[in-house]
Structure formats: C-alpha cells, structure tokens
Amino acid sequence: MNDFSDIESELKKLQPAPVEANLLARVEKALLEESSFPTAAVVARKRSRSANWISLGLGLGLAAAAGFLMLARVNDNQSAKNQPSVAAVKPAPNERPATINPGRMIPSGLTEVVYHTRDEGLHYPDGAAQPVRRMRYHTRETLRWQNAQTGASLRVSYPSEEVVLLPVSGQ
C-alpha cells in the first residue's frame, strides 16, 4: 500500500463539506420523538385491537396450511380402498409417548368427516384393461394436540379432498 501513500495523503487533505448546523438539532428531536416509542419489551402496546391482528394472522396461516394439505391430498391413488365410507370417524390414537415431556404438545386425536361424496363414473386408467370407478370425497379433518401437563389443547381443522379409484368387479 506504500505505493499509494502520496495519493492517500492528497485525498486526506480533502475535507468533507460540513453538515448543516441544524442537523444535530433535527437528530436530537427525532431521537426524542423516537424515545416515546421504545421497544415493545418496555412499553405495553396501546392498541387494544392487536389481538384481532394476531387472530387474523393465525387464521390466514391455518387457511394456507389447509389449502396446502387439501391440494396435497388430491391424488390418483391406484391402491383400492375396499370400504369407502360416506362418513368415517377415526378414533384417537391410543399410542402415547414413552416419556411425557412437560411443556410439549402431543397429538391427541384425528377426526375425519366425509361430508360429500361424488361418483365420477367409470374410467380406464392408462394401459388398464379393467375400468375403475372414480370417487371424490370432500372431508374435513380435525387434528388435536394436548399438553399432558397443563391440559392446554390445540385444534386445527381443515377441509380436504380425496380422489379414489376403485376397481370394478366383473360381476
């Protein structure tokens, strides 16, 4: 860097233009104004309707998750379901973790209610000799979690759609 010592010294002779005299006062005023809005950890929030925003955010998040799950469930699963129930309720799983971690939410139940079934007729899947019947089920699934220690529970419910291809017997 020694090669540049001459140009560096020339540059350092240049003095940045002074700032406006009132800039300091402006910053001071801004800092004073800002001090009336300190961090949330210090001053309680004044907005009484903040809970609505939290609810809205949570609702939107759950709606997005539900939409994602609904799309994910739409599939052409070739595996036949022999007993397509119009309405099915799955019991809550009996399995419990070997050790209960206090403060942890554990799944406590899953309910799936089929509220609409549509028979979309016979179809011939690619390369298949036998026709299949395509059934479309609209369901609502509800997942529940519970904290074993505090008893707090969380429930998420979302709509889903499922397409099932049923092999048609030759009878």
Added chain:
Amino acid sequence: MENVVSNNEDWKECFSQLAPGLVLFARQWVQSRADAEDIVQDAFVRFWRRQHSIQNRALLFATVRSIGLDLLRRDARRARREAVAVLESDQTIEPHFSGGDESQRALADAVDRLPQEQREVVVMKIWNELTFQEIGTVLGISQNTAASRYRYALTSLKKHLLPQ
C-alpha cells in the same frame, strides 16, 4: 475516530464526529446535501434506537447504505429528473468537499468519477477510516475484495492526477 465513545449520553459527540463522513458517504446515492442529511438522520436514529454500539461502525454505515439505496430505488424517477435538471441548468451540485485549491478540486472531481463500487470503498476508507474488514461487512464482500477495489480506485486516481 478512535475517541468515539459508546456512552448514550455522548451521542452528540459521536454524531458530530461521524456526521460529515456519513453525509459524504450518503451523497453517493442522492444529488443534494439535504437528502443525504435526511438519510444520515434516519440511519442514525434507527441505529441509536436499537441501541447498537457506536463502535460497530460497519453496521452504522450499512444502515446508511441501505436507506440510501432504498431511497434511490423509491425515488429513481425523481432522481433522474433532478439529474437532468442539474445538467440542463447552470446550477452546480453542492460540493462534496470544502475549500481546497485547484488540484484538490480536480482530485475531488476524479473521486466523483470513480465507479460506484470503488468510490464507496474510498469514501469509507479515507474519510471514515473504516478497516477493510469493516468495509467488507458493510458491502457484503470479503475484505480482500474491498482492498482490491481500493487499490483499483487509487491506481485510477493516480493515473489521472499524477501522470508519469
């Protein structure tokens, strides 16, 4: 710059020492000194409100740069109009440096003509005394890259001003 203190009570001293260099740094993105001072004010208040240590100069300069670039993007149309207006009129841009003789003014003009990525390194290094590591942090580049840009800039300035 070394005697900049981190005590909250002495923010005025901190700001007085840093402001000219910060405004010079901010003027890379705006034509007018007033706009540059607004950027510096906004950045310093934001920086101070979050109780960052004033020793963390890289973060302060990064804040100024971020606000400057935001303003540039937001007001690009206005900035272009202003630039055209300045070019078409006899109005001169407020000088970035005070005083100086003819050769120093020529040097200041040469600095202005440097590519942006080299000029900001020179401004931080020469007039704000940041280390290459700090400059790298501000710009999100390695300190070797910062040093390289600095060398290119000084080589260019030397070539223009001190012809062999």
